[in-house]
Amino acid sequence: MSRSVPTPTAPARFVVLFLLALLTAANGFLVAPGQAHAAAHAPAVVAVDESCTSSDPAVCMIREMTPEQRAQARETRIRYHRLLDDMERVADEMHAAGRSDEEIARKLVDMRNEAKDITRAGMSPEAVQALEARNMKKYGNPLGPTAEQQYVKYGSWRGVIAAATRSSAAVDRELGLEPRG
Numbered sequence: 001m002s003r004s005v006p007t008p009t010a011p012a013r014f015v016v017l018f019l020l021a022l023l024t025a026a027n028g029f030l031v032a033p034g035q036a037h038a039a040a041h042a043p044a045v046v047a048v049d050e051s052c053t054s055s056d057p058a059v060c061m062i063r064e065m066t067p068e069q070r071a072q073a074r075e076t077r078i079r080y081h082r083l084l085d086d087m088e089r090v091a092d093e094m095h096a097a098g099r100s101d102e103e104i105a106r107k108l109v110d111m112r113n114e115a116k117d118i119t120r121a122g123m124s125p126e127a128v129q130a131l132e133a134r135n136m137k138k139y140g141n142p143l144g145p146t147a148e149q150q151y152v153k154y155g156s157w158r159g160v161i162a163a164a165t166r167s168s169a170a171v172d173r174e175l176g177l178e179p180r181g
Contacts, residue, residue, distance in 0.1 A: 056170040063174070074175040077167075084165045084180060087111050091161055101157035106147040108164035113143040 052060030062073060087108050094104045116131075132142035139145045145153070150160040162181060169179035 054170065054174075056168070058168065059170050059174045062171065070175070074177070077172065077175050077177060081167065081177065081180060083115055084167060087165050091165070101161060105150070105157040105160035105164070108161060109145070109147040109150055112164055116143050 052063055054060050054063070062070065065073060090111065091104050091108060094107060135142050135144050139149060147160065150163060151157060154160050154163055166181035167179065172179040
């Protein structure tokens with residue numbers, strides 16, 4: 001689906017970069033908060049301060065944010081949690097309608113990947129390219145894992161359903177939110 005997206009403002013660029021960082025944290029590719037403007041226009045990747053004691057690079061990045069950036073990141077995370085709530089509602093509705101765990105899991109994986117696609121519409125071409133390259137290398141799919149890959153990882157469709165609506169507890173706690181799942 002093609003969308004016309006206006007050029008984001010500085011706070012919007014930061015939100016996009018924060019989402020990029022959260023999506024790529026597993027590989028350690030993070031954009032330092034002070035580099036948000038430059039990163040919106042260039043593919044440069046900046047390492048997070050090595051003195052951080054957390055094993056989660058996204059947590060280290062959050063710890064380096066200004067109070068304003070942290071507040072914006074928290075709001076972004078709250079919106080992400082709402083998306084996960086919507087996915088849980090869809091799963092509940094499908095279950096009530098007698099749909100199989102496999103059907104539900106496939107729908108949730110599609111919803112999560114669609115959300116990534118929508119989020120990327122506001123990112124710079126370089127940021128999208130970096131995310132897609134990471135996902136192509138890891139999953140062979142620019143948006144991330146397929147339902148089949150998730151099934152192999154979690155061993156059941158119920159496991160895929162649970163994983164689809166889970167969030168990073170470390171990131172949630174760092175932003176003062178209750179971890180999900």
